[in-house]
Amino acid sequence: MLEDRASAGEIQTALDTIPVLICTTRPDGTAESVNKCRREYTGLALDEAKDKGWVSAVHPQDLESFAAKWRTIIASGKMGDAELRLRRFDGDYHGFKVRAVPHRLSTCRRCSTRLANRRHGFAMPTLRQCIANRERNIAFIATYGSAPEHREFILNRIPFEAGRGTVLGRTLLERKPVQVLDVVADPDYSLQEVQRKFGFRTVLAVPMLREGNPVGAIVLMRLTVRAFTDRQIELAQTFADQAGIAIENVWLFDEIQDKSRQLEEASQHKSQFLANMSHELRTPLNAILGYTELMADGAYGEPSEKMLGILKRLEANGKHLLGLINDVLDLSKIEAGQLELELSDYCVQDIAQTVRSTLEPLAADKKLAFKVEVAPQMPSGRGDGRRLTQVLINLVGNAIKFTDAGEVAIKAEANNGAFCVSARDTGPGISATDQAKLFQEFQQADNAITRKKGGTGLGLAISKRIIEMHGGRIWVESQPGKGSTFTFTLPVVVERQVEPT
Amino acid sequence: MSKRILVVEDQPDNRQIIRDMLAPTDFEITEAENGEEALAAIAKQRPDLILMDIQLPIMDGYTATSRIKADPALRSIPIIAVTSYALSGEEKKARAAGCDDYVPKPFSPRQLLAKIRQYLR
Numbered sequence: 001m002l003e004d005r006a007s008a009g010e011i012q013t014a015l016d017t018i019p020v021l022i023c024t025t026r027p028d029g030t031a032e033s034v035n036k037c038r039r040e041y042t043g044l045a046l047d048e049a050k051d052k053g054w055v056s057a058v059h060p061q062d063l064e065s066f067a068a069k070w071r072t073i074i075a076s077g078k079m080g081d082a083e084l085r086l087r088r089f090d091g092d093y094h095g096f097k098v099r100a101v102p103h104r105l106s107t108c109r110r111c112s113t114r115l116a117n118r119r120h121g122f123a124m125p126t127l128r129q130c131i132a133n134r135e136r137n138i139a140f141i142a143t144y145g146s147a148p149e150h151r152e153f154i155l156n157r158i159p160f161e162a163g164r165g166t167v168l169g170r171t172l173l174e175r176k177p178v179q180v181l182d183v184v185a186d187p188d189y190s191l192q193e194v195q196r197k198f199g200f201r202t203v204l205a206v207p208m209l210r211e212g213n214p215v216g217a218i219v220l221m222r223l224t225v226r227a228f229t230d231r232q233i234e235l236a237q238t239f240a241d242q243a244g245i246a247i248e249n250v251w252l253f254d255e256i257q258d259k260s261r262q263l264e265e266a267s268q269h270k271s272q273f274l275a276n277m278s279h280e281l282r283t284p285l286n287a288i289l290g291y292t293e294l295m296a297d298g299a300y301g302e303p304s305e306k307m308l309g310i311l312k313r314l315e316a317n318g319k320h321l322l323g324l325i326n327d328v329l330d331l332s333k334i335e336a337g338q339l340e341l342e343l344s345d346y347c348v349q350d351i352a353q354t355v356r357s358t359l360e361p362l363a364a365d366k367k368l369a370f371k372v373e374v375a376p377q378m379p380s381g382r383g384d385g386r387r388l389t390q391v392l393i394n395l396v397g398n399a400i401k402f403t404d405a406g407e408v409a410i411k412a413e414a415n416n417g418a419f420c421v422s423a424r425d426t427g428p429g430i431s432a433t434d435q436a437k438l439f440q441e442f443q444q445a446d447n448a449i450t451r452k453k454g455g456t457g458l459g460l461a462i463s464k465r466i467i468e469m470h471g472g473r474i475w476v477e478s479q480p481g482k483g484s485t486f487t488f489t490l491p492v493v494v495e496r497q498v499e500p501t
Numbered sequence: 502m503s504k505r506i507l508v509v510e511d512q513p514d515n516r517q518i519i520r521d522m523l524a525p526t527d528f529e530i531t532e533a534e535n536g537e538e539a540l541a542a543i544a545k546q547r548p549d550l551i552l553m554d555i556q557l558p559i560m561d562g563y564t565a566t567s568r569i570k571a572d573p574a575l576r577s578i579p580i581i582a583v584t585s586y587a588l589s590g591e592e593k594k595a596r597a598a599g600c601d602d603y604v605p606k607p608f609s610p611r612q613l614l615a616k617i618r619q620y621l622r
Contacts, residue, residue, distance in 0.1 A: 279556070282585040286607035287514035290522075293610050299521050322607060342593075 021086070021096070023054055027074055029067070043089025059085035059093050064229055066098075073100050157194045158219075165190030171205035172214045177233050179204045182225045204228045206236045208244035215247060216240075267335070274332035281325045289318045327458040334465050341469055341497045346385030348378050348412050348419060355392045355410065363400050369407035378414050383494040387466045391474075392421065394459040395486045399425035406483070414492060418472075422487035429480040438476060439464045463488075471498040504621045505529045507548035509539040509565065510583070511557050515606075519552065522610040528621070536560025540568060548578060550620050552613075555584035555595065563598040570599030579620040583608060 021038035025031050034049040042049065042057045049057075058066060062084040073080040080100055085093040163169035165188060170178040180203050183189045200221035208216035218240045220228065228236075295303060296311040303311060333339040352372050363370040392410065399408040406426025413420050430438070439460050467474045472490025506523065510516050511534050523530055531548060533539040535557045542548075551569070555562035562582060569575045582595035585606030592603045601620070604613055 279585050282606055283512060284514075286585060287512070287518065289607045290515070290518035290610055294518065294521050297611065299524065299610075318607075 057087045164188040167203040167205040171207045177206040201225045206240040208240045271332045278329040330462045341384035351389045371409035373411045375413040391463040395423035403427035420489045424485040426483045430478040470494045503527045504549040507531045507551045509533045510554045536565030551580045566598045
């Protein structure tokens with residue numbers, strides 16, 4: 001780990017004077033310098049011992065455990081001890097206690113960072129590749145002793161398919177780790193051309209499995225003939241398993257994203273369809289309601305009393321149909337998140353008056369009293385006045401629809417910066433079980449009522465959403481036989497639409 | 502001199518209703534079935550008010566309105582959008598295109614006439 005070239009010579013001299021075997025190495029384990037004592041013991045000249053040469057003096061059986069220890073030391077940056085046998089110049093092995101000291105904190109930190117980066121550099125492209133090549137199987141190749149760009153090159157020349165001709169093919173076939181000690185000596189091996197170009201000999205392949213099926217593999221290649229140990233194979237398999245899980249997660253994540261995109265698109269299509277449908281449905285309705293009104297107004301000659309009655313019925317039914325179409329459209333907008341409040345100043349008194357003038361004739365038809373009690377000195381509100389009118393029309397309209405005798409009443413007051421508006425009736429009342437269902441889409445307290453009283457069952461669901469978008473609350477208080485009171489509260493001033501939760 | 506109203510509307514029934522609605526009045530009426538025809542009609546004879554449907558073939562009501570409002574000589578003609586296109590924010594879009602007023606369909610002939618009278622007093 002000598003980085004400072006200027007002082008390298010001095011340090012070498014110093015090391016040479018020490019009667020202990022010393023060698024300094026780079027983070028990857030290749031030797032930079034070997035001191036005199038060590039050179040004399042091993043009989044290896046500086047040139048022979050440099051780089052990977054020093055390894056040849058280590059007893060082959062000690063190499064793996066020492067390499068593992070070495071990696072720990074480099075990764076932790078902390079000094080560590082090991083025992084190994086070193087070959088003397090005469091060929092005899094002698095045991096040594098070896099101490100490895102990471103040299104310079106900064107260098108150590110750099111070592112570990114560099115290692116981490118290398119790990120990163122290996123893992124990240126694989127993940128990216130997985131995403132890019134979702135449909136394709138993937139193999140990762142690590143070669144010992146050849147440049148990283150060779151990996152890509154080799155990878156492109158090994159077909160990802162099960163077969164005896166390659167080690168990768170065999171691991172795909174057998175779905176377990178496969179090691180070939182020397183591919184040159186293997187009679188089934190078929191990639192001689194690639195082998196000759198890069199010179200790898202011992203090859204280990206471990207499969208990445210997804211639900212038992214190979215989706216990828218890790219291939220380790222050595223330029224020398226030397227078996228991978230059980231521990232190494234186990235390690236490679238562990239990594240392959242982890243990678244397999246990571247890849248599967250990426251795929252699943254992608255699938256989920258695709259699905260939700262599709263769902264969103266379908267939902268957009270649906271609401272666009274409903275908006276178009278609603279347009280198509282309103283167009284003929286315009287003709288029906290328009291001609292009806294013109295006839296009633298005598299544009300085509302004075303109608304008789306009887307005709308006028310019929311025209312009124314025609315108009316009422318046309319308007320009812322329009323209400324249903326609007327409900328369906330509103331709900332589709334709410335579902336698609338397209339319903340937006342148009343915020344402006346409104347007056348509760350005006351809203352109550354609009355509701356009264358719209359619905360009082362209906363109450364009068366059923367001989368119901370229609371009361372409006374708006375507190376004096378009500379502040380002016382800010383919100384979507386048109387939508388709030390829609391809510392109150394819905395509540396009072398329901399009250400009239402379900403009440404056969406007595407009265408309906410609108411009551412409005414302001415307390416602590418909030419409006420409180422209610423619609424009360426003397427109708428049949430609603431049981432507790434039915435109350436719970438009232439504000440859900442497509443629910444009426446009793447399906448038989450739909451047939452008798454009409455309606456889509458959407459009105460209260462829509463009202464609830466509109467009130468909630470104002471940051472308010474809507475509820476019902478009722479007992480069977482004692483009438484019902486629907487109440488909503490909302491802030492007097494609403495500056496921003498509240499997103500639904 | 503009686504005021505002239507240009508009705509831009511592709512549905513024959515709706516044109517008929519507007520025609521019948523205006524029959525007892527002394528407004529004169531010109532009809533166009535799409536935005537392009539509307540521009541041609543305006544070039545021929547300047548109307549005092551335009552009833553503009555939005556969803557039209559060939560050239561829609563927004564485009565026609567923007568063209569009319571971009572012309573200094575025509576800018577002062579009031580345009581009332583009459584549309585059943587019911588996506589949210591439609592009124593805002595109509596006004597952004599330059600429409601002076603907005604009447605949703607189905608419209609009440611009585612109310613539409615009252616709106617016209619507001620502009621052509």
